[in-house]
Every structure is written in C-alpha cells, then in structure tokens.
Amino acid sequence: MKQAMLRVLLSVMTVGMLSACAEKGPVLLDGIKYQAPEALVAGVPKIVVGVAPFKDDRGKTASVLGKRTIRNYIENDLVVQGTTAVLVTEAFKDALKSRGVTVKDAPAWDMKSETVQGDGFDILIGGEIKMLWVEVVSQPLNVKIAAEVQLRVSTADVAEKKIFRTLVLNSKMERQDVAFSFESVSGALSEALSSALDQLMKDEEFKKKIH
Numbered sequence: 001m002k003q004a005m006l007r008v009l010l011s012v013m014t015v016g017m018l019s020a021c022a023e024k025g026p027v028l029l030d031g032i033k034y035q036a037p038e039a040l041v042a043g044v045p046k047i048v049v050g051v052a053p054f055k056d057d058r059g060k061t062a063s064v065l066g067k068r069t070i071r072n073y074i075e076n077d078l079v080v081q082g083t084t085a086v087l088v089t090e091a092f093k094d095a096l097k098s099r100g101v102t103v104k105d106a107p108a109w110d111m112k113s114e115t116v117q118g119d120g121f122d123i124l125i126g127g128e129i130k131m132l133w134v135e136v137v138s139q140p141l142n143v144k145i146a147a148e149v150q151l152r153v154s155t156a157d158v159a160e161k162k163i164f165r166t167l168v169l170n171s172k173m174e175r176q177d178v179a180f181s182f183e184s185v186s187g188a189l190s191e192a193l194s195s196a197l198d199q200l201m202k203d204e205e206f207k208k209k210i211h
Contacts, residue, residue, distance in 0.1 A: 024074065024076070025076065025077075026064070026076065026077040026078070026079045027068065027076045027077070027078055027079065027182075028079055028080075028081060029065065029066065029078045029079065029080060029134075029182060029185060029186055029189075030080070030081060030182075030186065031182075031183065031186040031187075031190070032065075032080065032087060032186050032189050032190050032193065033090075033091065033094065033190055034091040034092075034094040034095050034098070034190070034193065034194050034197060035190050035191060035194040036094075036095070036098040036194075037198065040098060040099065042098060042099055042100035044100060046210075046211065047101070047102070047121075047122040047123060047209070047210055048101075048102045048103070048104055048120060048121040048122055048123075049096055049101050049102070049103055049104070049121055049122070049123045049124075049125060049210065050103075050104050050105070050106030050118045050120075050121035050123065050124045050125070050158070051089060051092050051093050051096070051103060051104075051105065051106055051125050051126075052089075052106040052107065052108055052109040052124065052125065052126035052127075053085060053086075053089050053108055053126075054085045054088045054089045054092070054126070054127050054128065054129055054151075055085065055126075055127070055128045055129065056083065056084055056085040056128075056129045057128045057129055057130055058084070058129055058130065058131060058132065058133075060133075061077075062083040062084060062085065063079045063080055063081075063082065063083055063084065064077045064078070064079050064084075065078060065079070065080055065084050065087075065132055065133060065134060065189070066078035066133055066134035066135060066136065066147075066185070066189070067134075067135055067136070068136040068137075068138065068180075068185075069135075069136065069137050069138065070138045071138065071139060071140075078134060078136070078185070084129060084132055085129060087132075088127075088129055088132065088151065088193070091193055091194075091197060092125060092127075092197060095194075095197045095198070095200075095201055096201075096210075099201065099210070101210055104120055104121045106118055106121065106124055106125075106126070108126075109124060109126035110126075111126050111127070111128070111152075111154040111163070111166075112163075113156065113161060113162055113163050114161075116156045116157075116158060116161045116162070116163070117158070117161075118158045121158060122157070122158055122159065123155060123156070123157065123158065123209055123210065124155070124156045124158055125153065125154070125155050125156075126153070126154055127151050127152055127153035127154065128151070128152045129150075129151055130150040130151065130152055131148050131149060131150035132148075132149050132150075132151075132189075132193070133147070133148055134146065134147040134148075134185055134188060134189045134192075135147075136180070136185055138180045141178050141179075142176065142178070143176065143177045143178070143179060143180045143184075144174070144175075144176050145173075145174065145175050145176070145177070145184060145185055145188045146172070146173070146174045146188075147172070147173045147174075147188040147189045147191070147192040148171070148172045148173075148192065149169070149170070149171045149172075149189075149192045149193050149195075149196040150168065150169065150170050150171075150196070151168070151169045151196055151197075152166070152167075152168050152169075153166070153167050153168075153169060153200055154166045155200075155206060155209070157209070164205060164209065165200075165203065165205050165206055167199065167200055167203065169196040169197065169199045169200060170196065170199075171192045171193070171195035171196040171199075172192060173188045173189075173191050173192040173195070174188075175188055
C-alpha cells in the first residue's frame with residue numbers, strides 16, 4: 001500500500017515538474033563537447049593539422065540540433081549557442097588536441113583534391129554534417145533520449161595536394177531515465193559525437209599520418 005502511494009506521489013511530482021518546464025519555444029542546450037577516452041595518452045606533436053569549417057548538410061536550422069516532446073502535447077526545439085557546424089568543428093579540434101596534435105584553423109574546403117591548400121599545416125581535415133540530432137520524449141517516470149550523428153570527413157596531405165582518406169562516421173546513443181535533465185541530453189549527444197569522431201582518430205591510415 002505504501003509503495004503504491006509512493007508511486008502515485010512520484011507520478012504527481014513528475015507531472016508537476018514537466019508542466020513547469022513545458023513552455024513553448026526553443027530551449028538552449030549547452031555542455032555538448034568532445035569526450036576523450038579515459039585511457040588516452042597524448043602523444044608528442046610531430047605535425048600540424050588544419051581543420052576547415054564543417055558544412056551543415058542536415059537541411060535544418062543551423063542552431064537546432066534536437067526536439068523535446070512532453071507528454072505528446074508540447075514540443076520544444078533544442079538549440080545550441082551559435083551553430084551546429086561550429087560545434088562539430090570545435091569538437092574535431094578538441095579530439096586532435098587531446099592526442100597531442102597541434103591544430104590550426106583552415107579556410108573553408110569543398111573536400112576536393114584540386115582545392116587542397118593551406119599555410120602552416122601538414123594535414124587538412126574537412127567535412128559535412130549529414131546528421132546530428134537528439135530526440136527526447138518525456139512521459140511521467142519515463143524519459144527516452146535518442147542521439148544520432150553522421151559525418152562525412154575527408155583528410156588530405158597538403159604538400160601532395162591529395163586526399164588520403166574519406167570516411168562516413170556513424171554513431172547512435174540511446175538512454176532512458178525516470179526524469180528529464182538537460183545534463184542527460186547533452187551527455188547523450190556528446191557521447192554520440194565523441195564516438196563518431198573517435199572512428200577517425202582510430203583509423204590506421206589516419207593515425208600513420210598524424211604520428
């Protein structure tokens with residue numbers, strides 16, 4: 001009997017919290033960043049990598065990276081401060097820096113060999129964001145979070161003016177909680193993004209070039 005009453009009380013409290021947060025309009029989602037593997041040891045910098053601004057090919061508003069649905073009757077766009085393209089570009093820089101690589105900003109690049117250029121760096125990285133999205137469905141005592149990332153990335157040798165690797169990086173992350181929190185949403189998207197970036201960082205051809 002006590003357990004049943006406790007469940008009812010928790011349900012009422014959850015509905016109240018959801019209602020309090022159920023405001024129309026976009027909601028800012030911050031704290032999304034690259035998460036380096038715990039056992040990662042940074043190497044000694046040998047080359048300089050230029051990272052070109054990523055292109056957002058999602059067909060969505062530049063700052064919107066998700067949607068929150070509360071009890072099927074209200075929806076909020078989840079937005080990032082700035083743009084999704086900047087978020088991904090900065091995450092790539094952080095992934096490289098965490099491995100001891102010296103990073104520089106590169107000019108925009110269309111991912112073609114004939115347009116490879118750069119001053120002050122050895123390797124050029126550029127890419128397109130095909131998918132970067134988090135979907136949140138909030139029900140009493142049941143919050144589902146699903147994050148998905150897909151990036152197309154090319155890496156080129158600047159001296160040779162030649163692309164040596166093009167990869168499509170995919171990652172999905174799902175989790176379920178009893179209550180909504182922005183930290184959980186940001187964490188799921190950070191984890192999905194980091195997992196996608198690590199696919200390039202672990203690629204054997206790419207590792208040979210940067211170490």
